[in-house]
Amino acid sequence: GAQEAGGVSIGFNIKLPNQQAANRYIDVDKLVSFQYFFVRKVMFLKYSQAFIALPGGFGTLDEVSEAMTLIQTGKSERFPVILVGKSYWEGFYQWIQETMLQENGFVSPSDLGFIYLEDDPDEVVSIIKKFYPEGYCLNF
Structure with missing residues (x-):
């Protein structure tokens, strides 16, 4: 991870009853x-150069949807x-393509x-590097 490579590892934890540390x-x-979730999301999104989501519950879906x-x-x-996690997210992405884009036009291909x-x-890592122009300073 970041620490093994000499980088900084920052965490944004949410205080919930019966939740993991x-x-x-x-x-x-x-x-x-x-x-509060909304404050956490603001901080995530304000400083993001990329948003990487692993399989999760409603909170993860909320954060991904907010970013998009x-x-x-x-x-x-x-x-x-x-x-x-392609097998986890494929159904969600397919729903966006079929229902939101093709059937209803709520989103565009872009x-x-x-x-x-x-x-x-x-x-x-390759996706993130290719997303930005050469010479762009990524902070990771």
Whole structure:
């Protein structure tokens, strides 16, 4: 992970009853805890150069949807949204393509140009690097 490569590992934890603690890979002095989901999402999105989502529940779906909405509406800079776990996310992505795009026209083909499904961590890094022009300073 980031620490093994000499990088910084930042964590945005949410305070929930009966919820897990922050993972051990987060630098202790870089852990930020939030009481409310919306504040956590603002922080995620304000500083994101990429959004990588692993399989999760309603909160994960909310965060992914918020990122895609802000990019689609131009309220956020465009960055890659990478859904890791193809078998988990394929149905969701197919629903976006078929129901939102083809059947209803709620999104356009260009709205899907920043969404990626991937399983391989090396490919995730490659997607991020290819998304930005050469010479762009990525902070990772």
